[in-house]
Amino acid sequence: MKWTGTHNICVPVCIIITQKEICKMGQIKVEKNAGGIKGLCVIEPTVHGDARGYFMETYNQKDMEEAGLTMQFVQDNQSCSTKGVLRGLHFQKEFPQGKLVRVVKGSVFDVAVDLRSDSETYGKWFGVELTEENKKQFYIPEGFAHGFLVLSEIAEFCYKCTDFYHPGDEGGLAWNDPEIGVEWPQLVGEYKGNASAEGYHLEDGTALNLSDKDQLWVGLKDTFHF
Numbered sequence: 001m002k003w004t005g006t007h008n009i010c011v012p013v014c015i016i017i018t019q020k021e022i023c024k025m026g027q028i029k030v031e032k033n034a035g036g037i038k039g040l041c042v043i044e045p046t047v048h049g050d051a052r053g054y055f056m057e058t059y060n061q062k063d064m065e066e067a068g069l070t071m072q073f074v075q076d077n078q079s080c081s082t083k084g085v086l087r088g089l090h091f092q093k094e095f096p097q098g099k100l101v102r103v104v105k106g107s108v109f110d111v112a113v114d115l116r117s118d119s120e121t122y123g124k125w126f127g128v129e130l131t132e133e134n135k136k137q138f139y140i141p142e143g144f145a146h147g148f149l150v151l152s153e154i155a156e157f158c159y160k161c162t163d164f165y166h167p168g169d170e171g172g173l174a175w176n177d178p179e180i181g182v183e184w185p186q187l188v189g190e191y192k193g194n195a196s197a198e199g200y201h202l203e204d205g206t207a208l209n210l211s212d213k214d215q216l217w218v219g220l221k222d223t224f225h226f
Contacts, residue, residue, distance in 0.1 A: 026062065034126055040141070074162065074164055089147040099140045100160040109127055109184060111125055116144075175214065187203075196215050
């Protein structure tokens with residue numbers, strides 16, 4: 001695998017690996033179709049560091065467009081969660097959102113599930129660990145359910161959205177649906193036929209923590225699909 005460029009000029013290079021496409025554009029490296037699922041992208045920014053600290057561009061529209069990512073964002077959100085919190089799996093039905101997510105403190109395991117009924121990968125999932133150290137970003141387009149599990153003591157999570165939040169348009173998918181089979185790291189517990197967090201914990205004993213609403217979502221065969 002080869003990336004080309006000089007100190008001031010970066011030359012785009014794309015290498016096709018099965019269904020994945022890896023591109024270097026400006027200050028970002030983009031893995032497109034991550035996990036073999038069309039539309040999912042893992043983005044790694046270029047980090048310039050020295051004894052003083054570091055600098056990086058967290059978003060550059062020109063670089064994104066050169067990588068074929070032409071979405072427009074209208075809302076930025078930030079959340080803070082404690083260890084063992086699982087948020088998800090969420091989507092909006094009539095006003096679907098694409099999301100560009102990253103972690104600025106701590107670490108999470110971030111997951112997307114394909115809910116596009118005409119997709120070859122309908123019902124498939126992909127997950128990536130996002131940390132303040134690796135500084136990776138994950139783009140999830142419209143048509144997916146999204147969620148994350150906090151692995152650190154706290155995690156500050158930022159995401160850009162392609163549509164506004166619409167109260168009343170929320171949809172959800174059970175985080176532990178066996179038909180999907182998301183492999184949440186460090187999580188221990190036995191499926192009891194619903195999305196309850198009861199009996200689940202991380203390997204260090206931290207109890208799994210979900211909102212009441214997230215414990216009521218149903219599985220793939222009973223949920224909304226695009």
